[in-house]
Amino acid sequence: MSDPVYIQIVEDIKKKVNSAELKPGDTVPPETALCKEYGVSRMTVRKGLAILAREGYIFSVPGKGSYVRKPEVNKYTLYYDEMNNAINSVDKARLLEVSIIMPDEKLADELKITRNKHVIMIRRLFYTEGSPVAYDVKYLLYNKGMPIVEEEIEKATFQEMVSSNIPIFALKKRLIISAQIPNEEIKRYLNIYDELALLVVEQKLYNNENKPIGIGITSYRGDYIKLQGSSD
Amino acid sequence: MSDPVYIQIVEDIKKKVNSAELKPGDTVPPETALCKEYGVSRMTVRKGLAILAREGYIFSVPGKGSYVRKPEVNKYTLYYDEMNNAINSVDKARLLEVSIIMPDEKLADELKITRNKHVIMIRRLFYTEGSPVAYDVKYLLYNKGMPIVEEEIEKATFQEMVSSNIPIFALKKRLIISAQIPNEEIKRYLNIYDELALLVVEQKLYNNENKPIGIGITSYRGDYIKLQGSSD
DNA sequence: AAGTGGTCTAGACCACCGC
DNA sequence: CGGTGGTCTAGACCACTTA
Missing domain, CATH: 1.10.10.10 (Winged helix-like DNA-binding domain superfamily/Winged helix DNA-binding domain)
Structure with a gap:
């Protein structure tokens, strides 16, 4: 009424x-x-x-x-949180490495920087109920004054890593989703002995002026994750 | 100004x-x-x-x-068209099978029907530049008067198959994206000899009252497809 | 009671389109 | 020219919250 x-x-x-x-x-x-x-x-x-x-x-x-209007039939809304998905959630993260590197050509190109700029590399493993479920690498532009506190990085999502420097509203993100076969290194990290596919999610973060500020590649065990999207 | x-x-x-x-x-x-x-x-x-x-x-x-408002950091917009993605597009489709089946328990449950209802099964192969790139299976509720014209089905997207019965605006869709290892049948269809992961997209179509009207499972060669999403 | 957002009116002027 | 949508006004009454 x-x-x-x-x-x-x-x-x-x-x-x-x-x-x-x-x-x-x-x-x-x-x-x-x-x-x-x-x-x-x-x-x-x-x-x-x-x-x-x-x-x-x-x-x-x-x-x-x-x-x-002719409806947009191919448009979906997807919720993606690197630590949580529809069927599982990461309950522990282990930091493998934090270091400051000089980017190779490919990375410098992707981040639209010159090769003499410093980049922070963070490698982590995600765990669910004691088992490793994802291998995660992130590359962040290094800004002076950026705190590299290992304990904070361990459990941080990509947003959280950069949001101390950039207001979240100003952040634009792109995802690229693909299926891949793990290499030997990832097989070791994720305890993969048989054939198992990886769902790989590449996340790219941009600031307000559409300049890249970070790239993250998260490789999930295929039996761990399903991404869900819906129209409307 | x-x-x-x-x-x-x-x-x-x-x-x-x-x-x-x-x-x-x-x-x-x-x-x-x-x-x-x-x-x-x-x-x-x-x-x-x-x-x-x-x-x-x-x-x-x-x-x-x-x-x-606190921004929705995990929300992305994804464009998915089973015949077209950011890097490739299907230029040919081959119909493997169209038949009317009685659903098994799992399918009946997913479509929320009883096992004595008829279901149309459509199996296709998608090609790009002469090579098979995806294996596609669809299950549609059978409605009387539904035309099963093989030539039309061959190149039709999921929407097109049902849109003769349902106005497109009334259609709701859900996607489930996962990475899987191909079984022997799919390996044969997609000419996979080495290790190769599949990107599997399950599409579920609902009518206005949220009743399922069809399920589609498209298994793409991992080296063929990348899905892209973006915030905003 | 004072302040807030939610709904709605009965006008107005404008730019644009098609005839 | 008349019809369309786009912008905007200066009010009004309401339900709600806070004090």
């Missing part, structure tokens, strides 16, 4: 779209027509249309009208 | 959040204060705040105020 009028408008139009009464490309009734239909002022109608627009149902063209 | 006022408000507040002048949990100035500050009416201020809210920067509590 007593939904605001603009919600009524939103749901009425959604219903028409979902039932194919309004098809992609069709025009939505003009705002003035909806004003009359619902007996409300134009701002109220516009509030409803704004919601439909941001949810991807319609788009508006100034001077022409509003149209039903 | 000449951005509307509400955009000015949005960008000013974004700047304050990104520079940590406003931190998560802090209160945003009340609407009336912003009205005075910018010399505009309340609806204009509210339009700006609405944009900040939908972009995840702030949230509002009736009777109290608006607050800076």
Whole structure:
């Protein structure tokens, strides 16, 4: 009962779209027509249309009208936390190495820096219930004053490592997900004796100006992790 | 030049959040204060705040105020199209089998149907430049009147298979991404002789009432596909 | 009671589009 | 030119929170 009028408008139009009464490309009734239909002022109608627009149902063209949008069928929302996934979570992390290195050509290129800049390398193992489940390497641009406290690094997620330097809102991230066969080193670290695939997640962090500030590569045992995404 | 006022408000507040002048949990100035500050009416201020809210920067509590939100650090947007990914695209598909089956217990359970319902099974191979790159199996609830035209099925994506029955807007989808070692059958289909990991994407389609209408499992050669996601 | 955000009105002017 | 959406005003009433 007593939904605001603009919600009524939103749901009425959604219903028409979902039932194919309004098809992609069709025009939505003009705002003035909806004003009359619902007996409300134009701002109220516009509030409803704004919601439909941001949810991807319609788009508006100034001077022409509003149209039903073709939905983005390939878009999904994925939640990825290197320490937690839908079926498991990391309960222990072991620091293998923290060191300051000079990047090789590939790394310098990826981080968009020259090869004489310092980079922090952090290698860790993630454990669940006593068993190693992932091998993790991170490369961070070295900033003066950056604290390298081993105890803090051990359990930190990538965000946490950089968020002392960069406000989290200013952070942009990209993921690259792939399946790979472990090399001998990773097999040893993850106690892999038989054939087992790795789910490899490469995380790349950018600052506000789209300059890379870090790269992380986490190689999960394939029997440990599943990533989940959903539309809407 | 000449951005509307509400955009000015949005960008000013974004700047304050990104520079940590406003931190998560802090209160945003009340609407009336912003009205005075910018010399505009309340609806204009509210339009700006609405944009900040939908972009995840702030949230509002009736009777109290608006607050800076803690950003969702683990949320990514992923584009997945079974026929196209960031580095490759399928240029040919070969139909291995279309048949109507009775589901086994596991499948019946996943589709939330009884075991006496009919299910369409479609098995395909995807090719890129003449080489097989993925093995694809789909299970669809059988609806009377559902056309099973082999030529159409061959190149159809999952959406296309069901969209003749269900308006696309009404479709919800979930993905499960994992890394696996291929079994002997898939090795044969994908010409895998050495060790090679598979990136397996399970797609589950639901109708408006959240009832499953189909499951698809696409097993990609690990050297063929990389999935990409990004924050924002 | 005073302050907050949520809803809504009845206008206005503008830029853009198609005829 | 009339119709469209985009911006904006100066009010109003409400429910809610805090004190």
